Amino acid sequence: MTLPAADHADRATARLEWARRASGATSLQLHRASMDAGFRSYWRGASNDGSPTAASVIVMDSPPDREDVRPWLRIREVLERGGVRVPRVLAQDVDAGFLLLEDLGAETYLHVIDTDNADALLDDAVSQLLKLQAIACPADLPSYDEALLARELHLFDQWYLGHHLGLTLDPADRQTLERVYRHLIDAALAQPRVLVHRDFMPRNLMPAAAGPAVLDFQDAVRGPIAYDPISLFKDAFLSWPEPRVAAWLARYHARASEAGLPVPELARFRRDADLMGVQRHLKIIGIFARLRHRDAKPKYLADVPRFIGYLDAVLPRYPELAALAELIDRHVRPALAADA
Structure with a gap:
């Protein structure tokens, strides 16, 4: 457009x-x-x-x-x-x-972060995130409720599977997705709720005095506490090894607990972050397809394999998501292979 x-x-x-x-x-x-x-x-x-x-x-x-x-x-x-x-x-x-x-300069975290400085930069980012999550949500702040979570998830089947891949899912596949969506929505709604940025990632952070400075926050909502940490560590435009992500999540959890934020115990938080990540990954794949087909911005689709990689790392941990992995194997992976 x-x-x-x-x-x-x-x-x-x-x-x-x-x-x-x-x-x-x-x-x-x-x-x-x-x-x-x-x-x-x-x-x-x-x-x-x-x-x-x-x-x-x-x-x-x-x-x-x-x-x-x-x-x-x-x-x-x-x-x-x-x-x-x-x-x-x-x-x-x-x-x-x-x-x-x-003017905060021309470089975001996405431009300057690398293997050597990532620990320090992301620790500074967590410092800002903890301040953000400690803010009392305004009474009229929108909620990351069931309707919003469902709308976001359906971006995957409507825009990526439908518009981009041209698929018409049969009733069995639709039921599979609805069961997966239901599980992800229930898991998100069960989390403690805080102020959520919704796109807290390196591209929206800028090196600055008393920073990093936080950008692109206008869509903030009251929602699940694991959403912003998983957005930061499983970014839309760069990837890190799973052991490093696990260490960062544990470090965030320790600092959040110390700050008095309502994080659950670590094992539960890791599960919350995994399932919240699956919801976000599916949503972003759908958004990238929408940017291509509605807004004539095709470049974002090149990062879809990154999100399939994120899903590949997480789905095997959860038997209740096995049907989603199988659907991706049948419908998505062949299309990605053809585009490679």
Whole structure:
């Protein structure tokens, strides 16, 4: 889903004019900094006059008819009050969908993390996560309830199996998926509930003073405590060996227990994280297919094998999920092999 060229040009003009007014730099030029999987885009300010202010700002462009910026601002305030490092807002025009933000640099954790520094970087990320999870959820914060969990799971069969692979599941396969979905939903709903970011992963963390700074938090909900840790350690865009993930989960669990967060005992938490991961992996596979077929963003599908790998590592531990493994073997693995 893309804007017509004329709309793009009009939006670009409005964005630049607003940024120059908001920053006070009349020679400001904007250059693409990044674009997320939604409709927001980010632009770095640079000025021909060498103004240090102009050279250190980011414009978030969130077209109001496509992605309202108000949820982002609201959750940013909640997180900041709770001590979480988030980007500072220097100016805003909510009706137009423009924000002027501090420039945190060009590199996220995804750019800088490697085998040698991962322990330290992820420990710092957990420090921010513990602050986030300790925040009392606003009374009107949406809940990660049964309906939302089910909608997310059905992205897998609707968009990946259906739209992408072109499959029409027979009644037996549909019943299999519904039983698996029911098990995953029940497991998620049984977990202790905290503030959940929903995409707490290296791409949404930036090295920063008193950080890392946390990004892309506008979809926060009240939900299962294992969701954000498994999102951090089983990332959408890079993978780690299972023993290392297990050690990080144990380290998170120890720190969360020490911080007074409502984590269950370690064996139960590991199971919760595994099953929560399966729900997230299926959801993301579906989202990547939707990005390809609805939003004309095909690049994300290249990471589907990563999530199949995550499922391969976990499903054999749980006999109740054996039918899902068999369905993947029959329907998904041959398609991936054909694309390889």
